[in-house]
Amino acid sequence: MEWLIGFWVLIGILVGWYYWSKEKNKIEKKRLVPRGNLGWPFMGETLEFIASGYTSRPVSFMEKRKSLYGKVFKTNILGTPIIVSTDPDVNKVILQNHGNTFIPAYPKSIRELFGKNSILQINGNLHRRVHALIGGFLRSPQLKARITKDIEHAVQISLATWKDTQEIYVEDEVKKITFAVLVKVLMSVGPGEDLDFLKREFGEFIKGLICLPIKLPGTRLYKSLKAKENLLKMVKRIVEEKKIALKLTDEKGPIMDAVDVLLRENGESGETQRLPDDFICGNIVEMMIPGEETMPTALTLAVKFLSDCPAALQQILVENMELKKRKTYSCDDYAWTDYMSLQFTQNVISETLRLANIINGIWRKAVKDVDIKGYFIPQGWCVLASLTSVHMDESNYENPYQFDPWRWEKIGAAVNNNCFIPFGGGQRLCPGLELSRLELSIFLHHLVTTYRWVAQQDAVVYFPTVKMKRKLPIRVQAITSSDD
Numbered sequence: 001m002e003w004l005i006g007f008w009v010l011i012g013i014l015v016g017w018y019y020w021s022k023e024k025n026k027i028e029k030k031r032l033v034p035r036g037n038l039g040w041p042f043m044g045e046t047l048e049f050i051a052s053g054y055t056s057r058p059v060s061f062m063e064k065r066k067s068l069y070g071k072v073f074k075t076n077i078l079g080t081p082i083i084v085s086t087d088p089d090v091n092k093v094i095l096q097n098h099g100n101t102f103i104p105a106y107p108k109s110i111r112e113l114f115g116k117n118s119i120l121q122i123n124g125n126l127h128r129r130v131h132a133l134i135g136g137f138l139r140s141p142q143l144k145a146r147i148t149k150d151i152e153h154a155v156q157i158s159l160a161t162w163k164d165t166q167e168i169y170v171e172d173e174v175k176k177i178t179f180a181v182l183v184k185v186l187m188s189v190g191p192g193e194d195l196d197f198l199k200r201e202f203g204e205f206i207k208g209l210i211c212l213p214i215k216l217p218g219t220r221l222y223k224s225l226k227a228k229e230n231l232l233k234m235v236k237r238i239v240e241e242k243k244i245a246l247k248l249t250d251e252k253g254p255i256m257d258a259v260d261v262l263l264r265e266n267g268e269s270g271e272t273q274r275l276p277d278d279f280i281c282g283n284i285v286e287m288m289i290p291g292e293e294t295m296p297t298a299l300t301l302a303v304k305f306l307s308d309c310p311a312a313l314q315q316i317l318v319e320n321m322e323l324k325k326r327k328t329y330s331c332d333d334y335a336w337t338d339y340m341s342l343q344f345t346q347n348v349i350s351e352t353l354r355l356a357n358i359i360n361g362i363w364r365k366a367v368k369d370v371d372i373k374g375y376f377i378p379q380g381w382c383v384l385a386s387l388t389s390v391h392m393d394e395s396n397y398e399n400p401y402q403f404d405p406w407r408w409e410k411i412g413a414a415v416n417n418n419c420f421i422p423f424g425g426g427q428r429l430c431p432g433l434e435l436s437r438l439e440l441s442i443f444l445h446h447l448v449t450t451y452r453w454v455a456q457q458d459a460v461v462y463f464p465t466v467k468m469k470r471k472l473p474i475r476v477q478a479i480t481s482s483d484d
C-alpha cells in the first residue's frame, strides 16, 4: 500500500515539475522578449497606432517607442502582441529567413481573400518554386521588351484623354494604366469587355482587404469573396483556352504571360508534378493584389512629389525631352533600356519609393524561437519589420522628410542596400520590382514631355493604406514645340 502512495506522490511531483518548468520557461521567455508596452487589454496600443496614421508623420508611433525602448520593441496593435523591428540589420535577417523561422502573418480578412495556396501565404519548396518562376518571367528582357509597347500604349491612350485646363484626378487615371498592364502581364487580356469585367470585379474584391473578418451574406468580406469567385470563373476560362492552344503548338510557342509560365512548369528535371489548374487560377487572381494595391499609389505620389519640387520637375523634364528629341530625329522606337538609362528619372523613382513607403512594414510570425542581434523572438510571436522606420531614419538619410532625388547621386545604385527596402527583401523580395520601375519610368517620360501641370491642394493619408486624400487633382496644359 505504502509503495502505491509513494508511486502516486512521485507521479504527482513529476507532473507538477513538468508543468512548473513549462510555465517557468514561458515566463522566462516573456522576460527575454524585447522591452515595450503591451498597452490596454485587447486594444493594446492600437488607437495610438491608427491616430499616427492620420498625421503627416505616421512613423511617430515607432519613433516614440524606439526612443523609449530601443530599435526593437514590443507592442500590441490590431489585436496582436507584436515585436517591431526598426533596425535594418534585424529586418534583413527576418526577410532573408534563412532557417525558415518566419512565415507570413496577415490579418484574418486578408488571409481569407488571399486563399491558402496564394504565393503570398505558401511556404517552403512550393513557395520557392512559384516565386522563382514568376520572378524569372517578370525580370526577363523578353517580357520587358514586349510590355514596354503595352505600357506606352496604355499611357498614351490615357494622356490623350486629358484635355487642356480640365481637372484630372491622377489616381483615377493611373489606375486605368496600371490595371491594363497588370492583366496583360498576368494573362494577356487586352482592352475590351474582358478587361472591363476584370476591372469591375477586382474593384469589388479589393474593397474587402481591410474589413471585419465576418463572412455572412451582406458583409463586406462576403461581397469581396463573391467578386473573387467571378474573377476565378473568367480566369478559369482563360486557362482552359490557353491549355488548348499549348497542346496545339506542342508548348513550343513563346511564353506570353504568367498563366503560360505556370501552365508549362513541370520542374527542372521534368519530374515534378504540374501545378494544378485551381492553384494557377487562384494565384493569378491573388497576384493582382500586390500589383494593383501598389502601382497606382507609386505613380500618383511621383506626380505629387514632382509637383511640390519645381527644381526636380525641371531636371526630369530636360532629361526626358532630350531622349524624346533623340527618338524623334532617329525615328526609332523606344527600347525598355532607353527608359531605364535615364539616371535622374531613376533617382526620382528611388526617392518616390523611399518617401512614399507604400508598403510600410512586413508582418511575419516566428515558428521557432530565434535570437537576432541579441533580440529574442519566441516561437508564436508576430514580428513587424518596419520599412518606413528605416526609410525615415535620420541616421540612414539626411533630412529624411525632404523629397531629394539628388541624394541618390551620392548613394548610387539602390540594390543590396539594407536601408532601401520598398520592395522588401530576401525570400519574398517583390518579383514585380523591375517591372514597377519600368512602368514608372515610361509613365513619367510621357507625362513630363506631354504636359505641364498644376496640382491642387491635397494631402497624403497613411491609414489604412497610403493614398492621396482627394486622388490628387491637377490641371494640365499641353507642351507645344515653342515651350522647348
Ligand code: HEM
Residues within 6 Å of the ligand: 104, 119, 120, 121, 131, 134, 138, 182, 185, 287, 290, 291, 292, 294, 295, 298, 358, 359, 362, 363, 422, 423, 424, 425, 427, 428, 429, 430, 431, 432, 433, 435, 436
Ligand atoms: C511600386 C510598386 C510595388 C511595391 C512597392 C511592391 C512591394 C512589395 C513588397 C514589399 C513585397 C514583399 C512582401 C513580403 O515580404 O511579404 C512584395 C511582394 C510581392 N509583389 Fe510587389 N510591389 C510592387 C509592385 C508589384 C507588381 C507590379 C507586381 C506584379 C506584377 C507585384 C507582385 C508581387 C508578388 C507576387 C509578391 C509576393 C512575393 C512572394 O511572397 O514571394 N508587386 N511587393
